[in-house]
Amino acid sequence: MKKIIFILLFISYLNGFSQYNRYFEDRCLRIDYFHSGNIEHEYFRPDELIEKTIWAGSKINLIDTFNYGKIRVMVYEKLTSKLIYSRTYSSLFEEWRTTTEGKGSCGNFSETVLIPFPKVVVNVVFQSRDSLNKWHDIASQIINTKKDFILKPKTSPSEINELHHGGNVNEKLDIAIIADGYTMADLEKMKTDFQTLKNAILKSKPYEKNADKINIWGVMAISKQSGVTNPSDSFYVKSAVGCSFNTINSDRYLMTMENKLLHDQLANAAYDQIIIMCNTNKYGGGGIYNFYSTVAAGNPQVNYLIEHEFGHAFAGLADEYYTSSVTVENFYPLNIEPWEPNITTLIGFDKKWKNMLDSTTVVPTPDSKENNNVIGVYEGGGYMKKGVYRPYIDCTMKSIHYDALCPVCLRATQWMIDFYAR
Numbered sequence: 001m002k003k004i005i006f007i008l009l010f011i012s013y014l015n016g017f018s019q020y021n022r023y024f025e026d027r028c029l030r031i032d033y034f035h036s037g038n039i040e041h042e043y044f045r046p047d048e049l050i051e052k053t054i055w056a057g058s059k060i061n062l063i064d065t066f067n068y069g070k071i072r073v074m075v076y077e078k079l080t081s082k083l084i085y086s087r088t089y090s091s092l093f094e095e096w097r098t099t100t101e102g103k104g105s106c107g108n109f110s111e112t113v114l115i116p117f118p119k120v121v122v123n124v125v126f127q128s129r130d131s132l133n134k135w136h137d138i139a140s141q142i143i144n145t146k147k148d149f150i151l152k153p154k155t156s157p158s159e160i161n162e163l164h165h166g167g168n169v170n171e172k173l174d175i176a177i178i179a180d181g182y183t184m185a186d187l188e189k190m191k192t193d194f195q196t197l198k199n200a201i202l203k204s205k206p207y208e209k210n211a212d213k214i215n216i217w218g219v220m221a222i223s224k225q226s227g228v229t230n231p232s233d234s235f236y237v238k239s240a241v242g243c244s245f246n247t248i249n250s251d252r253y254l255m256t257m258e259n260k261l262l263h264d265q266l267a268n269a270a271y272d273q274i275i276i277m278c279n280t281n282k283y284g285g286g287g288i289y290n291f292y293s294t295v296a297a298g299n300p301q302v303n304y305l306i307e308h309e310f311g312h313a314f315a316g317l318a319d320e321y322y323t324s325s326v327t328v329e330n331f332y333p334l335n336i337e338p339w340e341p342n343i344t345t346l347i348g349f350d351k352k353w354k355n356m357l358d359s360t361t362v363v364p365t366p367d368s369k370e371n372n373n374v375i376g377v378y379e380g381g382g383y384m385k386k387g388v389y390r391p392y393i394d395c396t397m398k399s400i401h402y403d404a405l406c407p408v409c410l411r412a413t414q415w416m417i418d419f420y421a422r
């Protein structure tokens, strides 16, 4: 029986691999575009197409099977209309448009998506979710790599160090950690901080037991000034990839509006996930699904911060907290099942962690001491006290605890590792 399963897996592997070679070259196409609008309207406008030498993604799993995120890019062979690649992600624009500013004015954000470099003429369709979580086409772009103007990669001045070796980039999860706010004089600190972040990831569950499925790269971007911008202290610097606190008016939210600068600096790096390592001691960070994550490398909570933010960016995990300072009314409509794997409104709970519940577990599950370490359905999560439920009393996605992802978050993270790596 085992032999038959092995042969079937091998056939499906060969099949996937030949699909890749039929439609794509062994390099990468960077699609830059502008994502603009406000709470009611959104627009995608093409910007630049840029060749990138390394395709670090899987050559087997070309179609996104998770259905997470707010944006979906669908790549069709134009001749046959066959779907040959897809990926889901979210973006800073999607968050900004829900703010007071996003309700009253119009924003314009640069965004980037990487796809394998097409050999055939393709129709690239960008889709966005509506309030009912249904996908809608927003824009499309015909790309003919033999005729279109495709910029050559800009040579990044950044040296790249291999921090951890798992294997071939197409068969492993590749994480690029890029430095921001480190000058030449900060080089030793940068190297130490790379090690801190690498260890924080590889010494926590579930990454520890998957270390052979992961490559980690350190991108040594050099800034002219030390530190990152912190408007609340009137501290402004022009750092290598432009990270700043107080993103979309949230003091601890540490993101960059310099999307093109970020991707230019990463031109020579192989990555499925980007982590921006910020040279600051102030508590803060951020993480957006399949977009990037950031972390304050000098903060005493750096281990927790990176595991939490990377949980958002890599595994699509939601915040499980709902404390009053961040309680947001109606952040998740209660008549819709959220797409994140670790929260539920009970509308579509069958597809969440129901199969992990013990048959004796009461739903909703009381948040009491005897239920510590019991997988349940606990009310409160996703910034909302009522109507949104989480799977465990506590978790790295709920409070400041390093290496404490709950069993549901661990399972969702493992699914994602297995999508990229084998």
Ligand SMILES: [Zn+2]
Pocket: 320, 342, 391, 392, 395, 396, 397, 405, 406, 407, 408, 409
């Ligand atoms: Zn959790």
